Amino acid sequence: MNPETANDGEFLAAVEATTWPGERFGHREHVRLGWLYLRRHGPEAGSTRIRETIQRYAASLGASAKYHETVTRAWSAHVYAALRETPHLEPFSAFLAAHPELLDGKLLERHYRKETLDAEAARREWVAPDVAPLPVFP
Template identity: 75%
Template sequence: MNPETASDDEFLAAVESAEWPGEHFGHREHVRLAWLYLRRHGPVEGYERIRGTIQKYATALGAPGKYHETVTRAWSAHVYVALKETPDLNPFSAFQEAHEGLRDSKLLSRHYRKETLEAEAARRAWVSPDISPLPAFP
């Protein structure tokens, strides 16, 4: 499978089965995964799928400690707000182009101090922002 041309369904199936190449699962792919799940399943079920899939994927790639609860939830909030603004925008590349802020992997620094996000407590469980509030997310 070509990571550059994979359809949304191919992408999801490959990530869910841990067949997506780890070296091609960066920031963009995390956002794409969130966009797909939130769009298809809504905020509550979508978020549970995001969490579960990333945890399983990281474990399958031999990096179970890499999952970060606070980062996952905070990014999901940003993707969800953007999705509400442009619910019918498709494909993902058009969504990403319309919401350039989602390309900035440092976006969470507007909400959190570096020390807060680097803390093990934030990795294991949700930690509220300590600089500015996140967008509303169920």
């Protein structure tokens, strides 16, 4: 499987099997994973799958401490909001073109102070926004 040309099924299978190259699992791939799970499983089951898969994947790379519960859930809320706007938009590249804000690494600054997200408590468990509400998400 080539990370440059992997289709959605190949990508998802490789991430779930923890064989996707760690150096190729950046922000865009996190968003893609969220898009796939939320489309296929809805907000509740999709959110659970996102969290479990990212945790398992991080552990396989020896990077369990990198998992951040609040960031994962906050980004899932934004991906789900975009999905509600364009539920049938495919492929992923078209979805991203319609929602370029999802590639903005500073998007969560609209909702959280830096100190809040940097806190160990926010890494371990869900912490509500302290600047502005997130999009509605279960």
